[in-house]
Amino acid sequence: MQIIISHVNTDFDALASMIAAKKLYPDAQLVLSDKQESRVQRFLNIYRDMFDFIPNARVHWEEVTEMIIVDVASLARIGTLPKDFDASKIKIIVYDHHQPTEKDVQYDEGTVERTGAAVTLLLEEIQQRDLKLSSFEASLFGLGLYTDTGNFTYANTTVRDLQMASYLLETGMSLEMVQRYSEQTLTxxxxxxxxxxxxxxxxxxxxxxxxxxxxxxxxxxxxxxxxxxxxxxxxxxxxxxxxxxxxxxxxxxxxxxxxxxxxxxxxxxxxxxxxxxxxxxxxxxxxxxxxxxxxxxxxxxxxLRPAVNASELMTSPVKTITPDTTIEEAGRRMYRYGHSGYPIVENGKLVGLITRRDLDKANHHGLGHAPVKAYMTTNIITIEPTTSLEEIQELVIEHNIGRLPVIADGEIVGIVTRSNIIEVLYSDVAKEKKSQTNVSAKQLAKKMSQQLPEDICKLLVTIGEAASEMKTPVYLIGGIVRDILLGKPNNDIDIVAEGNGIQLAKRMQELQGGEVLEHENFGTATWTTPSGLSIDMTSSRLEYYEQPAALPQVETSKLGDDLLRRDFTINAMAIRLNEEAFGELIDPFGGQHDLQQQKIKILHNISFIEDPTRIFRAVRFEERFGFSMDGHTEKLALESIDKMIYLTPHRIIEEMKRLFTEGRPQKVVRRLFELHVWQQFGIHEKQLKPTVDAADRLHMLHSESAQDEPNWFEYFLLPFYYNQSLYAAEKFSLTKSRRQLLEEVQELDVEEKWKEAKTPGDFHRLVSDYSDSAILFMLAVDAISSHTTALDYLEQRRHIQHFLTGADLVKLGLKPGPAFSNILRHLAIEQLDGKVTSKAQAEQWLEAYVCKQS
Known part of the structure; x- marks a missing residue:
């Protein structure tokens, strides 16, 4: 049995050297010390599953025949060895860059030379053997190099270290990953x-x-x-x-x-x-x-960068209709997709425009059956992708038009509307150039290999190959695309095929096994791989809403429509997986730019009307990423918030749960006031400050009382309490625990006497039947003078010793019954006030209590 091992308190050079040694000795078992440097621990918290480590304690030393030791040459520094361990009986291989000492082990093979990092020695051998490195491996080896040489500033840095850094950069090392995890501590x-x-x-x-x-x-x-x-x-x-x-x-x-x-x-x-x-x-x-x-x-x-042009302003891709489309059908499409006008295209060429106003006039005269060509505008003013914002403004003002098609190579590639212009002007973006850097397919593929586990990367490649065989465009889609661009972990895989998603799932099952669960009505399937990973595969589709807050109607369509049904631009991107275009970013709505600008933007003006829960999701993304809604999106949220009344209590409470669990409650409370969410429950703006202050106190009181974080429902109740409308929260108390908390808070709010308690015993006499959460809630909203005593009471109550039981009472000849609880409760009061501190004193108190009662 071969093992690869390094020193305790593993640093990046040790970790990188171990993984490099694994490249040279692929059959060896990696043995990880139980102590790692803090930066390495942070790294392994994310990437541990990519390595096959066993802890030192699980090594069967009697089976070890060969030991590869890296970044150290002393057995005393590699952790606990068996008392009968005899290094002379096994083969020892050492790769170390430290000054040799008398305590170093005698080794049979290896290299011990002075370099800035031990991984340099192993990389030189990997390079000589022409072994292939993944981008992730190169980045890890880079971490070993950079951290052990102090970014090549330490005196021990050699030319060989710099040469290996160049080699790693050529093989895909991510300097961003190196910088992220090699962060130095300050003197x-x-x-x-x-x-x-x-x-x-x-x-x-x-x-x-x-x-x-x-x-x-x-x-x-x-x-x-x-x-x-x-x-x-x-x-x-x-x-x-x-x-x-x-x-x-x-x-x-x-x-x-x-x-x-x-x-x-x-x-x-x-x-x-x-x-x-x-x-x-x-x-x-x-x-x-x-x-x-x-x-x-x-x-x-x-x-800041200046200038904005049409390519950065425009909405793309553009939905079009043909000249023969009826007025009635054009109206349905405008409603379905939220458009106020449609370009009309014939044989690939733009031939006209029709607006909602045109449709309304035709419908007024009962001409819904007529083709749009009879009412379309043919005198069309167009612009190019390079047309500047200033030129666009002049055209809009001069001709009093609300939309300008963007034409490139004779085809319509986008459209600029008044809304696009206003959005830029009033979000202070007009003074700078949108810095959307289009990441190349190669760059994005590299980012994927760096961020996603290796097995998932291989799986995505296989899916792309299978889809290409089926002549089906296939894409990775949704939040995982956003998080890859942000450099954040996310292994939630959603696959969209411009074709039959169910057939693709079945094909993957044929190739790799696993199980497929079909959802024929929605054109979706879930493929569970042999390893247990679930992957949703869907046919690209569009959806529309018959009425506000209703569940969507779905129909198959192209990828662009599938992206259009998403909530925000940053979630409406896709990555092509087909082998001929692997890593190509599909970003029709500028999601990458909005990521860079840290903006949350909806895709169309009635998005919040169709699904008001998107307002909650917008707040959640603001909290999660530190982003903010752009002005247009926030304006539409405020205009649409009254549609929240159409949501069921269950849908509202699920969104609230996610918000308060994921975000900072004080900021969430404030943000929901700003968006007039609380006002939909009859809660007034004047309750903002007391609610936020109470949220702060609630968190503090839970901390002071050594409790877990407050339950999200406690934060949800705060605005209702300050508005004296706790009853209005009853319809959201959908579980037993929530109903109990609400009932207890209502009872404690009415009962004022408990606030006058002076001792822990007083509190127990008055609130022994109430939960910690309810008591802490009331302490947060009513800053009573004795809150310190109340906290002491909660702490003592959680750890109170039960000196006597019902059996002890029976021994005194008492008959079991309701009185038992009352007796033990009075005893607890005596204990909490420090009058009874032992079992003997408890027994004496009980005898006296019984005599007094009799």
């Missing part, structure tokens, strides 16, 4: 500087983006201002951070940004510095810190 001096910068930070908002400008002055030089500035960016949560620090007679300026809308270079070049668009610095010797600070704050707008 004491750097931490002190960070504290000063955080205390002297001013947040500037420019075109909807936040820039943190921090300043400090010190008498000495310290290294690491770039790292400290990065920490400021993370702590403040802004889109960019600029630190201006005077060290002796030199002013050091460092900038960091995490938004594609930024480029720091123009500002830094003004100061004589440089760098990259998201990271750069400048050094001004004998500079005036205040003058430099003023110059920076006055030129923050130079960090």
């Amino acid at each position: 004491t001096e750097q931490q002190e500087l960070l504290n000063e910068l955080l205390a002297h930070t001013e947040i500037h908002e420019v075109d909807g983006l936040e820039i943190a400008v921090s300043t400090h002055e010190m008498d000495s030089f310290i290294n690491g201002l770039a790292l400290v500035t990065t920490k400021v960016l993370g702590v403040k949560g802004t889109d960019a951070a600029i630190a201006v620090v005077k060290m002796k007679n030199t002013v050091c300026v460092v900038g960091r940004a995490n938004s594609e809308r930024f480029t720091l270079l123009p500002l830094l070049k003004k100061l004589g510095g440089g760098g990259h668009k998201h990271a750069g610095s400048a050094t001004v010797k004998k500079g005036d810190k205040e003058a430099i600070l003023q110059e920076i704050t006055e030129n923050l707008d130079s960090l």
Whole structure:
């Protein structure tokens, strides 16, 4: 049996060296120490399933014939070995880059040479053997290299380390992953500087983006201002951070940004510095810190990109109709898809436009059966994808038209409406160019291999190959596409086929086994792989709503329609899986751009009317990602919120549960007031502040009483309480536990006497039958003076010792009955007030109590 092992407190170089050794010795078993460096623990929390580790304690040492030791050469540092372990009886292979010592094990094979990282030694051998690396492996090996060489700044760094970094970059190493997991800790001096910068930070908002400008002055030089500035960016949560620090007679300026809308270079070049668009610095010797600070704050707008053109404004793809489509059918389609006008296309060419106003006039005269060509506008003004926003505005004003088709190579590729223009003008985007960077198929395929488990990546490739054989376009779709672009974990796989999704699922079953559950009416199937992974496979379809808040009607259609039925642009993207186009991003509504802009946008104007639960989902995504609804989307949410009354209590409560469970309750409460959600329950705006304050207290009281987080339903009840309408929450109490909490809160609210309790015993006498949650809720909403005593009571009650039982009472000749509970309750009161502290005292108290009662 071969094993691969490294030192305890495993760092990235040790982990990377183990995985590299596995490439060289594929039959060996990886043995992981039970202690890892914190950064490695964070990494393994995400990627542990990609490795086949066993813990040191589970090694059958009597079966070990060969030991490959990496990043260490001393047996004393690899963890606990059996007392009878004899290294001379097995083959030892060592790969280590440390200075040899007398305590090192005698090894049979391997390499012990001074390099910056042990993984360099193994990578050199992997390169010589021409072994293939995945992008994920290259990134992990890069983590070993970068962390053990201090990003190639440590004195032990060698040319060989840099050569291996170049090799890894060529094989797909993700520098983003390396940066994410190799984050360094601060020295004491750097931490002190960070504290000063955080205390002297001013947040500037420019075109909807936040820039943190921090300043400090010190008498000495310290290294690491770039790292400290990065920490400021993370702590403040802004889109960019600029630190201006005077060290002796030199002013050091460092900038960091995490938004594609930024480029720091123009500002830094003004100061004589440089760098990259998201990271750069400048050094001004004998500079005036205040003058430099003023110059920076006055030129923050130079960090943003200008200009917007039609390709960035337009809605695409465009739904069209033919000249022979009837007025009645055109009206149905406008309702179904939420359009207010339709381009009319014949033989691929745009021949006319028809608006809802045109349709209304024709219907008024009973001409619903007539073709649209009789009423369409043929004098059409069009624009090109490169037409600027200013030119578009002039055309709209000059000709008083509400929509401009966008034509490229003789075909309609998009349409710009007044809504598109207003959205840009009033969301302060007109001053900058939308920085949508179209990720290439190759780049996206690489991101997928880096983020998704290897078995899932292989499965997606296989699905694409099978679909290509069936001549069926197939796509990965939904939230997983969004999260791949965001670099967030998500293994919830949804597959859409522009064809028969059920047939594709059956084909995968033929190829790989597993089970298929068909849903013929919806054109969907669930394929459960042999490993137990469930994958939904659907035929692309569109859906429309017969009335607000109703369940949708579904019909098969093209991918574009399938994307159009999604809730928001960031969820309306797809990744092509067919082998001839694997990794191609389908993004007809600009979801990638909205991800970069951190915006939540609906796809069409009646989206919230059709399904008001999307308003809740919008708030949830705001909380989850730190995004915000764009102005147009929020406006439509406010206009549509009254449709919430059509939702069942079950649907409302399910959305509320997700909101309060996933988000920060105080922010959720506030946001729902802003969107007039609570107002639909008859709750008034004036209850915002007390509700938010109580939400803060509720969280604090649960923490102080060593309770779990408050149940989400407690937060939900707060606005109803302050509006004196707890009764209105009864229809949402759909479970026994929720009904109990509501009933207890209502009873405690009416009963004022318990608030006057002075001792834990007093509290027990009055509220012993009430749950901790109900009591904490009332403490949060009624800040009574004795809340500390109440918390002490709850803590003591949870740990109270039961000195006597019913059997003890029977021994005294008492007959079992309701009186038993009363006696034990009085005893608990004595215990809580500290008058009875032992079983003997309890027995004495019981005798006295019985005598007194008799």
